[in-house]
Amino acid sequence: MEKTLFIDLDKVMKDWKTLDIQCSYPYHFKNNGIVSLREWLTFQIICRKCEDYPCVHACRYDALEREEESGVIVRNDCLCVSCKSCAVACPFGTIHMEILPFLGFHCDLCKGRLKEGEEPLCVKTGKGAIKYGEFKENPEENIFKIGEVFVKSTPWKKELAKKGEK
Numbered sequence: 288m289e290k291t292l293f294i295d296l297d298k299v300m301k302d303w304k305t306l307d308i309q310c311s312y313p314y315h316f317k318n319n320g321i322v323s324l325r326e327w328l329t330f331q332i333i334c335r336k337c338e339d340y341p342c343v344h345a346c347r348y349d350a351l352e353r354e355e356e357s358g359v360i361v362r363n364d365c366l367c368v369s370c371k372s373c374a375v376a377c378p379f380g381t382i383h384m385e386i387l388p389f390l391g392f393h394c395d396l397c398k399g400r401l402k403e404g405e406e407p408l409c410v411k412t413g414k415g416a417i418k419y420g421e422f423k424e425n426p427e428e429n430i431f432k433i434g435e436v437f438v439k440s441t442p443w444k445k446e447l448a449k450k451g452e453k
Contacts, residue, residue: 288421292396292407293430296328296440298416300383306416311400311408324394324436330360331433332440334381345376396435 299306303325336358343351343360350366351373353359374382397407410419422437424430430439 288423290419290421291435291437292324292410293418293420293422293437293439294324294328295416296325296332296438299325299413300329302414302416306414307412308409308417309412310394311397326362328433328436328438328440329381329383330362332431332438332442334360335379336360337378341376341378342373342382345372346370347372 299308336353340353340360343353346367348366348368348370350363350368352361352363354361397405397409400407406419407417409417422430422432424432424437428439429441430437432438
């Protein structure tokens with residue numbers, strides 16, 4: 288089993304303003320790779336993947352697109368001007384204004400730090416919301432593997448079921 292990042296997305300979203308997660312990605316001033324991971328994971332897990340995808344239609348710059356097979360919304364950083372019209376159009380409030388930064392941030396999973404035998408910087412500064420190690424997917428505990436990252440988050444369907452909604 289290979290070591291990778293584990294992100295407790297529920298905790299990251301809840302404590303976002305108080306978390307001081309640092310990032311070692313060197314290519315952008317004040318870059319924080321967790322921002323891109325948070326956006327990507329939100330679209331993967333929390334987004335309700337509406338049939339008519341109003342967020343995509345609201346973007347006059349064509350910066351959002353919906354993948355046909357998965358229904359996942361993807362943002363093109365080069366086209367996005369951070370106008371937030373997609374966030375306003377989202378009927379479920381899934382797209383939070385702060386998860387769509389103007390500058391594209393990118394996480395390289397700290398490949399350079401790992402080669403030096405160091406943990407990713409976000410793990411050291413993430414106050415338990417981010418871990419590094421070996422993890423297994425466990426849908427019963429809301430732990431999913433998305434790309435190279437494991438994430439813990441309550442999918443919207445489970446959240447509705449807990450509340451007794453349909």
